[in-house]
Amino acid sequence: MEITSVCPYCGKEMRDGAIPVLRDIYWCARGEDGMLKDGFGDEKEQVWLGRAGLLGDYYTPARYCESCKVVIVPVPEIEWPLDKLDKKFTAWQEKMSAQREERKAQREEEKREERSRKRREKDPWEV
Numbered sequence: 056m057e058i059t060s061v062c063p064y065c066g067k068e069m070r071d072g073a074i075p076v077l078r079d080i081y082w083c084a085r086g087e088d089g090m091l092k093d094g095f096g097d098e099k100e101q102v103w104l105g106r107a108g109l110l111g112d113y114y115t116p117a118r119y120c121e122s123c124k125v126v127i128v129p130v131p132e133i134e135w136p137l138d139k140l141d142k143k144f145t146a147w148q149e150k151m152s153a154q155r156e157e158r159k160a161q162r163e164e165e166k167r168e169e170r171s172r173k174r175r176e177k178d179p180w181e182v
Contacts, residue, residue, distance in 0.1 A: 062120035063127075070121065073114035074128065076105035080115070104128050 062069050074080075082102040105115030117128045 060118065062123055062125065064123045064125060065120065067120060067122050069118040069127070072117055072119055074105065074117045074126070076107045076113055076115050078107045080104045080107075102130055104130060 060069050060071065061067070081104055084100055107113070115128060115131065117126050119126050
């Protein structure tokens with residue numbers, strides 16, 4: 056879902072901005088008893104809005120409607136360190152596989168050239 060510059064509540068223009076992320080921020084649901092589920096131990100209940108520090112950004116984008124006093128924060132695609140590592144590993148595997156195939160084709164070409172060279176060097180009158 057794209058965050059637009061029009062307020063979904065009143066239809067007026069929203070101001071573009073950001074929220075500083077001094078520590079990880081996430082949305083958590085309320086339980087049946089009305090208490091907030093802090094999400095500890097149940098990451099399925101957490102909706103990450105921003106990651107702080109070295110692993111994330113220092114700001115998360117947001118829009119603000121002055122007439123409604125509403126801030127809208129899109130849920131970003133947060134890439135976890137293990138996901139980044141997995142992508143790099145997969146790319147490395149694909150690169151190595153391509154190089155392996157290239158070397159295999161090169162060896163086959165060299166073998167063909169060697170056989171062709173041997174045929175040319177062979178005396179045609181020999182049996």
